[in-house]
Each structure stands twice: as C-alpha cells, then as structure tokens.
Amino acid sequence: MMKGGAAVAAAWMALGASGAQAATTLAVAKDAPCLYRAEAQGLMTALAPGLLGSLRDRCAENLPAPAYLRVNGDALIERYRAPALASLPLAAQAMGKITGAKVDEATFAAVADSLVPPMLAKEIKPRDCGKIDRAAALLDPLPPENFTGLIVLILELGS
Numbered sequence: 001m002m003k004g005g006a007a008v009a010a011a012w013m014a015l016g017a018s019g020a021q022a023a024t025t026l027a028v029a030k031d032a033p034c035l036y037r038a039e040a041q042g043l044m045t046a047l048a049p050g051l052l053g054s055l056r057d058r059c060a061e062n063l064p065a066p067a068y069l070r071v072n073g074d075a076l077i078e079r080y081r082a083p084a085l086a087s088l089p090l091a092a093q094a095m096g097k098i099t100g101a102k103v104d105e106a107t108f109a110a111v112a113d114s115l116v117p118p119m120l121a122k123e124i125k126p127r128d129c130g131k132i133d134r135a136a137a138l139l140d141p142l143p144p145e146n147f148t149g150l151i152v153l154i155l156e157l158g159s
Contacts, residue, residue, distance in 0.1 A: 041090070054118070068133050076136065
C-alpha cells in the first residue's frame with residue numbers, strides 16, 4: 001500500500017519534473033490515506049491522458065519542431081484514452097479514499113479533465129520541457145499499463 005497523492009508525484013518525477021516540484025507534491029500527499037497498488041495504478045492510468053496533454057501543450061512552444069511531444073504527443077495521448085476509461089472505477093475509488101468523500105466515475109472524469117491538467121500546466125517550468133520530452137520519448141514503447149505500473153513501483157520503492 002502507498003500514500004494516496006504520491007502517485008501524482010511519481011508522474012512528475014517520471015516525466016521529468018524538478019525534484020522540488022515532486023517533493024512539494026509528496027509533502028502534501030504524506031498525510032493521505034494509503035492506496036492499494038491497483039487503486040494507485042488505476043488513478044495514474046485515468047489521469048494519464050490529461051497529464052500527458054498538459055505536458056504536451058505547456059512544452060510545445062519551448063521545444064524544437066522535431067521534439068517527441070510535438071510530433072508524437074497526440075498519438076501518445078490517444079493510446080492512453082481507452083485504458084484511462086477502463087480504469088475509472090479504480091480511480092474514483094482511490095480519489096474517494098484520498099478525499100474522504102464518495103466519488104463517482106463521472107465526477108472523477110470531469111475533475112480529472114478540467115482541474116488536474118491546468119494545475120499541472122502551471123507548475124511546469126519551460127527549462128524542464130527538454131527533460132519531459134526525453135522522458136516521454138523513452139517511455140513511449142511501454143504499453144500504458146506498464147508505464148503506470150512503473151510509476152507505482154517507483155512509489156513503492158520510495159516508501
């Protein structure tokens with residue numbers, strides 16, 4: 001089991017965010033309730049299209065034309081859509097644990113699509129875009145389940 005909000009911090013780290021950004025997220029998450037591995041992975045999978053879209057959109061102007069996210073970002077995001085929809089039950093369950101309130105799938109999906117991407121975009125520093133682009137390119141060959149599973153494993157190793 002792992003702390004609830006830490007999955008978001010792992011996504012930051014896996015996609016090249018600064019250590020300070022990830023540490024801030026982990027500090028906020030340390031008092032969150034524990035999640036089972038499947039819940040954490042479901043949460044990460046459900047958030048992945050929005051997170052990846054934020055990274056692509058925020059970094060587009062700071063990357064050269066042939067950069068991975070500029071060329072392949074749309075296809076990468078599209079690969080995560082079906083797994084994200086399939087993971088909504090686990091993601092809503094995980095978010096319910098984190099917030100202490102009952103969260104249905106539709107509410108989770110609306111929040112994940114409308115609130116999380118803009119919050120992430122605000123935190124991305126232009127100087128980090130090259131690292132984020134490289135991380136996305138390195139992770140591209142992995143199926144979505146392996147990518148989100150790797151994030152959860154990184155969290156487990158760090159806890």
